[in-house]
Amino acid sequence: MLKPFAITLIAFSTPAWADMQVPQAQSEIQMGFVPVVKAVTPAVVNIYARRVIEGRASPFADDPFFGQLFQNFGAQRPRVENSLGSGVILGGDGIVVSNYHVVGQATDIRVVLNDRREYDASVLLADEESDLAILQLQDAENLPALDLRVSDSVEVGELVLAVGNPFGVGQTVSSGIVSGLARSGTATGNTRGYFIQTDAPINPGNSGGALVDTAGRLIGINTSILSRSGGSNGIGFAIPATLVDQFVKQARAGETRFQRPWAGVSGQPVTYDMAEGLGLMRGGGVILSDMHPASPFGAAGFEPGDVILAVDGQEVNGPAEMIYRMSVAGLGTDVAVSVVKDGETRDVAVAMQRAPDQPPRATLTTGARAAVPGVTLSTINPAVIAEYDLPLTVSGVLVEDPGDIGARAGLRAGDILLGINGAAVTDSTSASAALEAATRRLALDVQRGQRRFTMRFRL
Template structure:
């Protein structure tokens, strides 16, 4: 009796100014509270994906004439790679979202529904950087599908379910909460963007599966985990539904490559030291370091030294966060950017544009009779720079594909050719002429990232 009285007194003690109230379940339904109705509603729209790709096994000496004279044709036999993952149906006509690393470059894709129906599928739009792919089921109609919820409304602490096909054992469901938002650069996998973090267990095969809320709406696509052992340790990552919606929009518009708005600038996160030097009250935002003259931020009035604080009211603290915010707005839209300058917070309207393909890239591939056959070059412009990640200040002629002989000479895609035999390169179209003039002993001065290269070889 005394123990019961003590328990009642303990339950009535205020916690943080509020009285903790306990109640006894009033009905059988409350006693049997479960996720079963939610799973029955959402599970039919989560599918298993079986992807197959044919890859050519090549000897590293296959292109070397010396070894080919001794061993003949050294091309290996093609071999088949299989991958297993999950996907989510997003419309009645069979639009499916999954991860790029599940279906990227696949030659045959089979999608199996929860009721064992099976469909062939083709990729409409895929992007390795975002690790997303949009598929179309062939001859599909009246498919079960999940509605998208705006991931901007998701809050830390919300209950979520992860549905997928881990280890190929069949569809499984795990529960957890949203344990973090705005995670960037922390996940293992192809995705290098912005993630929702969850403690719902995510294991191999869950990739491309659904992260849903308690109303059965899709808030994210499970993509990767943070692990040291290879299994789920309670830190999983999902690509937000806002990005998924932008992919679906572009896929339905007929795009085959994801069009990401171009910032035309470089920046770095603001830490405590930088915030003190700039007069910010708290660390946060991105300080603009360099800016291309054609940048839409420059056109809106921003300058190097400004600190970008927000995009459309959402705070941004890393460059990937800013690019994510721009990407979900989409090309052709405008975003309101908040920035700090001279002790005051200001705003500007910034247009979301594609990287300009000017001046003309002049893509050039050297022919079979050239000194370096197969070598593909282009003039650096904002579009080429964005494609290869060269930075806003890169200029000159860049290698798109070294070709077999260029690769043996040491060239790689992304190398910026500064000169050949001491002659500065002005246009990709003049490279073949200068190579012939320099042969048989060729010297190429190139830039690879922050390193300067001097390649000498004989042809």
């Protein structure tokens, strides 16, 4: 696994086939990619990140007697983890994009330019799901930067260059072609999304580096490979530049977490067999199976059983691609969604908005008088559902942190409290009150993933 602010506009260039001419003379052939490499490499940086992993405390640490006897038993010292990766400068004021797995949770970040200048950096915005992070270089100005290219204009077969620092040997350039587009579900780890596939050699250390076209425009950020050995097998993936542009815009606006438009629906790809039953000419699209009452798609008239064919004029063939299209459209816009409804195809405008934080999540931590003190609870609403990737139909109270006592009792972060002592709980306040009212016995109705069970205790 490969794993603000002076406003600087990032220009998107519309591709022209004139930019990619076949060499006409021997001198041009001999030059190869030299002019492109000279233009691109100053804006590709090496990133050295360091983070401290806290050690596990001794289980006897808080015991008044055994704490002294077993002072060092079971304790682990903090350890330091170092990571090496690459990044791309996207603004003359020091805005840099890299991968989350390179700089996420780092305590110290050092960025080294191709001309050997070095800067400290801080993370402005990071998102583990997309594996992207936006950095700000400290006291940097007048830096070289790459232009972004609209990712939908990229075509299979185009020549591309991958620039990064593989295995820490120093800045390296490799060449290849665009092997495929609209790849989803192919990256490993926590990454989910939509990728450009390339056979340009990508290796550990290339993470966060640039994938550029022959005009020197950024078309993607190299993020992962498929490999059994850990080395390049010619199957690499890059995050499209159009999504990177949304990250930069949100980082400049002061966001610290990437805000995706909320669909509030669930669905699955339409296969060939399904298409025949639905009266469609071919497979493709997403059939809606469930919908939250507050979904913007529901407000626009969509219903379970409808088939979404395209978002913002671009075909979608699965939920990941649909969410990608919504993400690059951006919050605060109305996007045309092509839908097959009652046998007819029409375009319907859908608002791209955040998941509503209503009713209020009212996050609280149970007090010392509660049957299980120190548990952090939140009322489940659309924002909580989106943040924790919960089922659309779920309701109740989310356990954000079980606390020490709750963890010993068997509670886990992500558990959903449905009832306490036989009474349904719908919000964090009532759940906290029920935990304080419990005296002799405690029964917690819990949903964990697809399982529902009851935890019983004597107090």
